[in-house]
Amino acid sequence: MSRTLAEKILLAHTEAEEIQPGDIVMIRCDLVMANDISGSVAFREMERMGVPRVFDPSKVLMVADHFMPAKDAKSAELQRILKTWSKDQGVAFYDQGRGGIEHAVMVEDGWVVPGDVVAGGDSHTCTHGALGAFATGLGSTDVAACLAFGEFWQSVPATIRVEFTGSKQPFVSGKDLILAVIAELGVGGGTNHVLEFVGDGAEALTIDERLAVSNLAVEAGSETGIFPADEVTREYLEGRTDRTWTPERSDPGAPFAREVRIDLDALGPLIAMPHSPGNVASLDDAIGIPIDQAYIGNCSNGTMTDLRQAAQLFEGRTVHERCRAIIVPATAKIYREALAEGLIDTFVEAGAVVSTPTCGACFGGGMGVLAAGEKAIATTNRNFKGRMGSPEAEVHLANSWVAAAAAVAGEIVDPQDVLDAVPA
Amino acid sequence: MTAARAIEGSAIVIDQDDVDTDVLYPGSFLNIPDPDQKKNHLFEGLDPSLRDQLVGDTVLVVGENFGMGSSREHVPQAMKAAGIQCVLGKSFARIFERNCVNLGLMIITAPEAAKAARPGAQIRVDAHAGTVDVDGVSFEARPLPPFMLDMIEAGGLVPWAQRRVAAG
């Protein structure tokens, strides 16, 4: 019987002998994660379930990243609970200054290998699909059950096959690939489905780029967005983990619910216009929109690849007087690497603010929220009304080149125009 | 399983598709632990005046792909605390739907009923029969998988887990 990659992974993690899309089954997790927002609620619910200890401390990790560093006493309390509980349970805990944004840290530190099932108390847990895992976001009560029993209930999803063909054009990054997919599917088009990314265009992507693609799978409503593991994955994981894994892919003739093809030869940079990741326009259609703040970073686009792209634009130039720029490296390690490479210096010299790794303004938590009437460009994943501050602010989602170029020009522009106008 | 009962309430209508959890409960209030305080921020980014309609037993009537975005359980927690008995919609985002089921909040997909319901309409949901009555007119609902219906009627995932612990 031909199966999709997601079906294979789920079948290997359930008691059921056969599964079909729509079946509800219990799925074992290889890894359970929560943060300062989802964690404390989950701990309380686990206690109410009557289970005092986690199912396996080696498979649990907690990351303080949302309201971090704490913006007020309430937020500080959430982090205190997270830390005390983690210590008491003997599970890994990434404290302030020690890790960074959860999804980036988990990948960087080798927590996830291909074929894993990852249950995370955060909707962007789908990010780990970049490594060939079935990684999915759950609410706090679900996480509580995962902590208690190492299992969650899951309706088996069908798979949408997304094929990227051809090669990426200049100033196009993973962000544009996934925005193209969301434009095609719509923000609800992937509901109860997994996205599987294949084709020569997918195989050519680095892990940083795959992370950016998988990160926004949930913006199409999908359970996860998965890249079959390959040589690129193997190279990335070398030295990060001792765990063994086998590369799997969908069987020939596997039943896909739908197929989507994106031709990279014809794809330019894209912008998600306010107030939805599905409101996708070409960069050309957004040129000239004035920008009050550029926000570069977060769990989808705070990698070294992104920081290098941004630095390419900031090098020898300054942030436009109309605009503020905030750079958020996704992890402490990325921060240090950027420091060693001189990128941080480039940013500060250009007049940008460099933040500690944090969720911060990405979800309106702090560190750069927007005022009413302001327009922002961000490399984040959600531009819902009020997501980054005032409900009367407008957020445009874009890749790091485009966001940095807008910071320098004070309006949305073609990055090439910035590079041409003021030779560095 | 607890005895099945129909759920009744008057309709509060959000006549939009793709309503996200950020507008239903903005991020800046995510550090509030108490559901009774959470309910004071429900619908904050969408239309805070909707909170004025939260009197007595209510049924929230919504459009397509309701609850997309964040996994924040604050949304159904605040809904429950505010007296919402059921969320009735054309379709739902996955994590939001799971969260409702896990908290024992009835969630039912019935596009025609959702279309027919006006603010203040009397709604009666019988999940077992798979019907939704809007001011006495009956519509069909998409059947809830028995697993999900059981969990909702057990009061959610916590009581469900307690039973599992008790059974050893």
Ligand code: SF4
């Ligand atoms: S950076 Fe933003 S999207 Fe990513 S986990 Fe944090 S809040 Fe969520």
